Amino acid sequence: MLTIAVDALGGDHAPRPEVEGAIRAARSLNVKVALVGQEALVRRELEKHDGYRDLPICVVNASERITMEDSPAKAARSKKDSSMHVGSRLVVSGDASGFVSAGNTGACMAIAKMVQGKIRGVDRPALSGVFPSLSGKPVVMVDVGANVDCTPEMLAQFAVMGEIYSRVVLRVHRPRVGLLSIGEEEHKGNELTKAATPLLKALAVNFIGNVEGRDLYSGTVDVIVCDGFVGNVALKVSEGLAEMVKGLLRESLEATITRKIGYVLSKAAFTDFRKRTDYAEYGGAALLGVKGVCIICHGRSDANAIKNAIRVAADFSTGNINQQIEHELR
Amino acid sequence: MLTIAVDALGGDHAPRPEVEGAIRAARSLNVKVALVGQEALVRRELEKHDGYRDLPICVVNASERITMEDSPAKAARSKKDSSMHVGSRLVVSGDASGFVSAGNTGACMAIAKMVQGKIRGVDRPALSGVFPSLSGKPVVMVDVGANVDCTPEMLAQFAVMGEIYSRVVLRVHRPRVGLLSIGEEEHKGNELTKAATPLLKALAVNFIGNVEGRDLYSGTVDVIVCDGFVGNVALKVSEGLAEMVKGLLRESLEATITRKIGYVLSKAAFTDFRKRTDYAEYGGAALLGVKGVCIICHGRSDANAIKNAIRVAADFSTGNINQQIEHELR
Numbered sequence: 024m025l026t027i028a029v030d031a032l033g034g035d036h037a038p039r040p041e042v043e044g045a046i047r048a049a050r051s052l053n054v055k056v057a058l059v060g061q062e063a064l065v066r067r068e069l070e071k072h073d074g075y076r077d078l079p080i081c082v083v084n085a086s087e088r089i090t091m092e093d094s095p096a097k098a099a100r101s102k103k104d105s106s107m108h109v110g111s112r113l114v115v116s117g118d119a120s121g122f123v124s125a126g127n128t129g130a131c132m133a134i135a136k137m138v139q140g141k142i143r144g145v146d147r148p149a150l151s152g153v154f155p156s157l158s159g160k161p162v163v164m165v166d167v168g169a170n171v172d173c174t175p176e177m178l179a180q181f182a183v184m185g186e187i188y189s190r191v192v193l194r195v196h197r198p199r200v201g202l203l204s205i206g207e208e209e210h211k212g213n214e215l216t217k218a219a220t221p222l223l224k225a226l227a228v229n230f231i232g233n234v235e236g237r238d239l240y241s242g243t244v245d246v247i248v249c250d251g252f253v254g255n256v257a258l259k260v261s262e263g264l265a266e267m268v269k270g271l272l273r274e275s276l277e278a279t280i281t282r283k284i285g286y287v288l289s290k291a292a293f294t295d296f297r298k299r300t301d302y303a304e305y306g307g308a309a310l311l312g313v314k315g316v317c318i319i320c321h322g323r324s325d326a327n328a329i330k331n332a333i334r335v336a337a338d339f340s341t342g343n344i345n346q347q348i349e350h351e352l353r
Numbered sequence: 354m355l356t357i358a359v360d361a362l363g364g365d366h367a368p369r370p371e372v373e374g375a376i377r378a379a380r381s382l383n384v385k386v387a388l389v390g391q392e393a394l395v396r397r398e399l400e401k402h403d404g405y406r407d408l409p410i411c412v413v414n415a416s417e418r419i420t421m422e423d424s425p426a427k428a429a430r431s432k433k434d435s436s437m438h439v440g441s442r443l444v445v446s447g448d449a450s451g452f453v454s455a456g457n458t459g460a461c462m463a464i465a466k467m468v469q470g471k472i473r474g475v476d477r478p479a480l481s482g483v484f485p486s487l488s489g490k491p492v493v494m495v496d497v498g499a500n501v502d503c504t505p506e507m508l509a510q511f512a513v514m515g516e517i518y519s520r521v522v523l524r525v526h527r528p529r530v531g532l533l534s535i536g537e538e539e540h541k542g543n544e545l546t547k548a549a550t551p552l553l554k555a556l557a558v559n560f561i562g563n564v565e566g567r568d569l570y571s572g573t574v575d576v577i578v579c580d581g582f583v584g585n586v587a588l589k590v591s592e593g594l595a596e597m598v599k600g601l602l603r604e605s606l607e608a609t610i611t612r613k614i615g616y617v618l619s620k621a622a623f624t625d626f627r628k629r630t631d632y633a634e635y636g637g638a639a640l641l642g643v644k645g646v647c648i649i650c651h652g653r654s655d656a657n658a659i660k661n662a663i664r665v666a667a668d669f670s671t672g673n674i675n676q677q678i679e680h681e682l683r
Contacts, residue, residue, distance in 0.1 A: 155597070156597065157596070157597045157600050157601065168535060171535060171543040172543050172544050203586060205498060205582055205585040205586070205589075212501065212582075213501040213502050213582045214502050235586075235589045235593075236585065236586040236587070236588065236589030236590035236592070236593060237589045237590065237593030237596070238593065239590050239593055239594070240593040240596065240597035241593055241596075241597075249586075250543075252534075252542075252583070253582070253586055255535040255566065256535070256566040256579075256586065256587055257566070257586055257587070257590045259535075259565045259566030259567045260567065260569050260587045260590050261566075261590060261594050262566070262567050263565075263567030263568065263569055263570040263571055264570050264594050264595070265594070266567070266570065266571075267485070267486065267570040267571075268595075268598060271487065272622070272623075275622035275625045276622045279621070281618050281619075282618065282619045282621060282622045284615075284619075285615045285616065285617065285618025285619030285622070286615065286619050286622070287615065288614055288615025288618065289606055289611075289613075289614075289615030289616050290615070291611075291612060292602070292605035292606045292608065292612045292615070292616070293602075293605070295608070
């Protein structure tokens with residue numbers, strides 16, 4: 024049975040969702056979970072759950088805690104006994120097959136790169152984001168924020184890593200790989216995308232050329248490659264728009280009695296819709312290119328998101344993604 | 354009375370929405386409209402509308418037509434009697450105070466830059482996009498696609514132009530100007546944003562520092578500055594997400610009878626919501642930095658969007674935006 028280490032003190036509401044997510048994973052997935060964090064705190068939360076003692080769950084102490092406000096570089100250097108350091112070390116020692124955290128994304132990436140190290144052939148690890156699409160199939164975007172200034176070579180590596188992730192974790196057959204640009208024609212783009220195009224064409228992936236921002240949700244491409252600045256903007260614009268739609272639609276739906284009744288009757292549709300588009304279903308963002316396995320969740324992750332991230336970490340490990348990346352990039 | 358020239362043969366459904374939009378504008382706004390395009394085609398469409406002869410509308414012939422498939426640079430050079438050329442020439446000669454087109458965006462920009470020329474002090478004209486926000490106040494983003502590779506100086510000019518546009522056309526008092534980046538802290542960003550920060554701080558605008566993608570819709574900033582590659586991705590990601598939400602929500606709402614009834618009762622809320630978030634209400638994207646006035650609409654614009662773009666062109670002209678830009682950038 025695989026062991027997945029979970030940062031018990033990462034997210035905004037830690038350790039509640041982390042502990043509950045670990046319990047759900049230990050119950051329903053075939054994994055053992057190591058909860059990493061200040062032991063007293065974690066145990067107190069565990070005690071709230073009946074029957075946890077019968078589950079494959081253990082606690083690994085980590086005396087320090089990294090907050091959302093900590094500077095990633097500084098936290099990586101100075102808090103060497105943080106849950107993120109300890110979790111990544113468990114992966115390196117082989118005591119865990121992967122690490123999941125809903126904490127400070129920058130710190131988690133910096134620590135995973137430092138402690139777990141990079142795969143040979145990878146210039147820079149990249150963060151993958153998974154998005155819902157009109158076709159129902161998830162789309163993976165690489166990079167959504169690890170590297171703000173990229174070389175064409177880095178984009179080619181993102182394509183290779185994203186393609187393997189799509190195939191193995193999202194189970195997409197022969198993923199279509201697109202380069203994010205501002206028009207479908209090859210001559211449309213900036214200096215970076217134009218320089219990356221020949222490199223992407225030379226890869227053994229199913230490269231379909233340029234795609235546009237709207238294709239993130241159209242379902243016409245499975246893997247979208249871009250630099251981490253653009254990817255981060257795309258991710259956060261989406262979050263902002265979703266929040267605005269939710270806020271304004273609720274206001275409009277509550278404005279009259281008739282509308283309110285209508286909303287109550289159609290509520291199941293909204294729940295259904297939310298489930299179909301919920302990022303939590305996809306289980307966090309994988310840091311591709313580190314020697315181990317590191318899955319980073321949104322700070323606001325609930326227990327379900329944590330459970331799904333644990334599943335992704337397990338799939339990532341059993342799918343031999345890193346061996347495949349190393350093979351393709353050597 | 355101002356005259357606004359309208360490309361009658363620009364959009365996907367031309368000349369129907371263009372002609373209807375022109376008629377609405379001539380009826381309700383204090384403007385004269387010059388419809389530019391192949392005269393026979395335009396007159397045939399006008400004839401469908403009773404009483405148009407009593408309105409301040411005229412037709413200006415342009416023998417050539419630029420399609421969405423035309424290469425912008427080639428169309429600009431070779432189709433010198435296109436509706437876009439003729440429309441821009443009307444602005445230069447003073448026969449019109451502004452030009453509105455729902456045609457090929459690249460061609461329209463190239464022709465406006467070539468025919469109308471640049472304002473002194475502006476390195477490159479930029480396209481502004483207007484977005485709805487949670488606060489109800491519109492947010493303007495510059496650049497949404499005119500310039501894919503930008504210098505820090507260009508971003509500073511975009512800030513100046515966007516701030517004036519927000520003040521004059523959107524009537525925002527003391528607009529807050531933000532630099533689009535991947536975190537609020539000043540050190541977070543790419544080489545371009547880091548180099549642009551000191552230039553933006555030195556401007557006479559209300560610069561509030563870095564903003565993130567989500568702020569496009571949060572209502573916490575009024576003007577967002579970015580390079581045209583990132584801005585175009587932000588715009589198209591938004592379009593793609595909105596389409597996906599619409600498609601999946603409709604599917605969910607039509608899945609059962611109860612939901613369908615609920616949807617019928619709450620329909621007014623959706624109409625209301627659509628109106629509050631409809632880009633057509635904001636009347637197209639202004640090309641900032643050309644000596645004349647050029648407003649570019651979405652190819653799928655309806656008559657209402659065209660009418661609003663005519664209003665924006667008139668406001669742009671009477672607000673002396675170009676004089677203010679020249680004054681600030683000299």
